[in-house]
Amino acid sequence: MASRQNLSHAFEIQGGDFGKAGCVSLEIKEILRDLGIDPAIVRRTAIAAYEAEMNVVMYADSATVMLRLNPQGIKIALDDKGPGIHDIELAMQEGYSTATDQMREMGFGAGMGLPNIKRNADLFELKSTIGKGTSYKIFIDLGSEEKT
Amino acid sequence: MNQSFHSIKVETEKCDGRMKCLRSCPTQAIRIRKGKAVILGEKCIDCGECITACPSGAIVALTDPFGELSKFKHTVAIPSPTLYAQFGRSILPNRILAGLKKLGFDDAFDLAFTCGDTSLAIEHFLDEYQGPKPLIANTCPSVVSLIQVMYPQLVDQFIPIQPPKRLASKEIKERKSEELGLKPEEIGTFYITPCPAKMIAIKQPLFEEECYLDGAISISDIYGPLLSVLESEDQDSYRKSLESICVLGIGWAVAGGMHRTQEMKNVVDVSGIAEIIKTFDDIERGKLQDIDLVVPYSCPQGCVGGSLTVENRYISHNKIMRLLETLEQENIEACRDRREIRERYGQKYFHMKQKYEPRPIQALDEDLGRAIKKRKQKEKIYDSLPRIDCGICGAPTCLAFAEDVVKGEAQSSDCIFNVPKKFQQLTGELSRLLDGFGSFGKDREPQSTHQKKGQKS
Numbered sequence: 314m315a316s317r318q319n320l321s322h323a324f325e326i327q328g329g330d331f332g333k334a335g336c337v338s339l340e341i342k343e344i345l346r347d348l349g350i351d352p353a354i355v356r357r358t359a360i361a362a363y364e365a366e367m368n369v370v371m372y373a374d375s376a377t378v379m380l381r382l383n384p385q386g387i388k389i390a391l392d393d394k395g396p397g398i399h400d401i402e403l404a405m406q407e408g409y410s411t412a413t414d415q416m417r418e419m420g421f422g423a424g425m426g427l428p429n430i431k432r433n434a435d436l437f438e439l440k441s442t443i444g445k446g447t448s449y450k451i452f453i454d455l456g457s458e459e460k461t
Numbered sequence: 462m463n464q465s466f467h468s469i470k471v472e473t474e475k476c477d478g479r480m481k482c483l484r485s486c487p488t489q490a491i492r493i494r495k496g497k498a499v500i501l502g503e504k505c506i507d508c509g510e511c512i513t514a515c516p517s518g519a520i521v522a523l524t525d526p527f528g529e530l531s532k533f534k535h536t537v538a539i540p541s542p543t544l545y546a547q548f549g550r551s552i553l554p555n556r557i558l559a560g561l562k563k564l565g566f567d568d569a570f571d572l573a574f575t576c577g578d579t580s581l582a583i584e585h586f587l588d589e590y591q592g593p594k595p596l597i598a599n600t601c602p603s604v605v606s607l608i609q610v611m612y613p614q615l616v617d618q619f620i621p622i623q624p625p626k627r628l629a630s631k632e633i634k635e636r637k638s639e640e641l642g643l644k645p646e647e648i649g650t651f652y653i654t655p656c657p658a659k660m661i662a663i664k665q666p667l668f669e670e671e672c673y674l675d676g677a678i679s680i681s682d683i684y685g686p687l688l689s690v691l692e693s694e695d696q697d698s699y700r701k702s703l704e705s706i707c708v709l710g711i712g713w714a715v716a717g718g719m720h721r722t723q724e725m726k727n728v729v730d731v732s733g734i735a736e737i738i739k740t741f742d743d744i745e746r747g748k749l750q751d752i753d754l755v756v757p758y759s760c761p762q763g764c765v766g767g768s769l770t771v772e773n774r775y776i777s778h779n780k781i782m783r784l785l786e787t788l789e790q791e792n793i794e795a796c797r798d799r800r801e802i803r804e805r806y807g808q809k810y811f812h813m814k815q816k817y818e819p820r821p822i823q824a825l826d827e828d829l830g831r832a833i834k835k836r837k838q839k840e841k842i843y844d845s846l847p848r849i850d851c852g853i854c855g856a857p858t859c860l861a862f863a864e865d866v867v868k869g870e871a872q873s874s875d876c877i878f879n880v881p882k883k884f885q886q887l888t889g890e891l892s893r894l895l896d897g898f899g900s901f902g903k904d905r906e907p908q909s910t911h912q913k914k915g916q917k918s
């Protein structure tokens with residue numbers, strides 16, 4: 314019964330592929346729109362997904378993204394293969410960025426991505442193994458409509 | 462409430478189902494049903510792409526015929542500055558306005574002045590504004606619809622300043638009814654429009670009290686008659702005409718023209734729905750926050766690209782730009798007094814009284830659990846489709862078709878790639894039936910099965 318109310322969807326992201334950057338979060342947005350999720354929640358989810366996706370494009374080699382959804386909430390699990398993050402606490406700070414000059418020229422590298430995910434998600438968990446990769450777990454609540 | 466009216470209609474008897482419109486529609490609001498185009502009201506944003514695309518002239522804008530003028534005691538034409546763009550420097554606004562009067566209007570109003578006022582009002586608004594950025598101009602009604610339908614979260618970023626044509630019509634009605642001793646409803650104001658979208662606000666206004674226009678006539682309908690009544694002009698009167706152009710408003714017809722001679726510097730101009738969608742996606746992601754204002758025009762190059770215009774959009778764009786250059790070089794700025802505008806702005810003369818409301822596309826189901834189920838069905842159906850977006854089923858893409866099937870608006874057998882499957886099924890049934898007649902069908906077992914690659918049984 315419960316599994317019927319579950320939706321899951323897998324996506325792949327290629328590191329360095331700026332041409333396709335943003336596609337995964339757009340697809341997620343389209344799915345949520347189909348489901349009639351509140352537009353404010355759709356926007357929060359899309360922003361969080363986009364920032365995570367962009368970080369893969371900028372810093373990692375590749376990633377798989379798993380979207381899981383049920384009437385209680387939306388879970389996005391992103392696992393990348395890449396260099397990992399040395400100091401997660403530092404990375405989470407606003408303004409911290411290791412973006413290259415070229416990336417900054419493209420408008421990235423404000424060091425706002427991770428803080429932005431935190432702000433838009435109801436739960437955000439970031440784990441990393443140096444030299445292996447980084448995993449993002451983002452949860453957005455659907456059970457209670459309002460978020461303070 | 463405002464979802465029912467659209468300014469675009471399919472004349473079914475003329476439609477021969479050639480699917481050009483199906484592919485041209487930026488919001489996938491068209492289907493071909495029983496060989497004829499059908500517009501889905503919920504998704505249509507009245508941009509007019511289908512009008513331009515239709516080879517049979519079967520998709521038309523619901524503009525008004527000339528005859529409507531006789532319903533009023535006094536009539537005023539309010540041409541979009543796009544009408545001027547059809548002519549450029551060779552025939553200036555004054556001559557065009559005079560021509561309109563010869564066509565039967567009692568008066569013709571130069572909307573460029575109201576556009577200029579509005580530009581200043583927008584500038585004032587930007588100066589004061591503290592909220593989330595960028596702001597978005599509400600000049601193009603298709604863009605307004607697009608945001609209401611696809612980007613409901615962005616409705617609060619519209620500049621809450623009224624579009625010029627409404628302000629102009631209100632002003633005209635007030636002034637004329639006083640001058641002529643007529644009731645406002647006895648004065649007919651007619652917008653000369655470059656596109657069908659601009660008519661939605663007239664035929665079914667978003668906000669009751671803001672509807673002041675009585676009708677719309679397309680530029681393409683009026684262009685021919687207008688040409689034939691234009692009078693020649695000597696150098697003196699040409700000069701006078703030139704000196705009476707409001708440089709702040711004349712550029713509204715083209716992308717980039719609205720703020721060209723303004724203090725507004727940090728502005729992004731976007732034109733064409735596909736580009737607008739990309740830009741709005743970025744805004745939703747929180748980008749462009751360092752931009753003050755985005756001015757989107759659903760038609761490429763701005764209103765000069767409207768489906769009811771006559772001149773090539775690039776040429777009319779160029780015509781306006783060259784006229785602007787001339788005015789700038791000669792320092793001509795026949796606009797209204799800036800202090801007066803500031804005062805009016807302070808009195809909230811330009812402000813909209815109501816906010817734009819979102820009207821997001823319907824979900825697959827109102828109940829989330831059921832919507833999830835349907836979404837899964839949609840994906841499953843989509844996986845079984847050829848994904849070549851051939852359109853033969855009547856939907857623009859395989860994905861749209863899958864959705865139609867889930868919503869019960871199409872049947873999976875409408876896909877021609879499903880026909881062999883269906884055929885196989887039928888032959889199977891037939892031979893079983895024939896088997897019942899004894900030896901007759903014995904050697905007629907169904908032949909090898911033409912299973913498609915990747916198809917699940």
Ligand SMILES: Nc1ncnc2c1ncn2[C@@H]1O[C@H](COP(=O)(O)OP(=O)(O)OP(=O)(O)O)[C@@H](O)[C@H]1O
Pocket residue numbers: 364368369371372373393395396397398404405409410411412420421422423424425426427428447
């Ligand atoms: N998937 C990842 N793999 C490796 N390093 C990462 C990853 N995600 C983030 N980082 C590191 O964390 C830093 C901060 O990330 P954050 O998204 O907050 O800012 P940014 O990407 O540098 O800039 P912005 O997101 O504002 O464009 C990055 O500069 C990078 O060093």
Ligand SMILES: [Mg+2]
Pocket residue numbers: 364367368422425426427
């Ligand atoms: Mg980032």
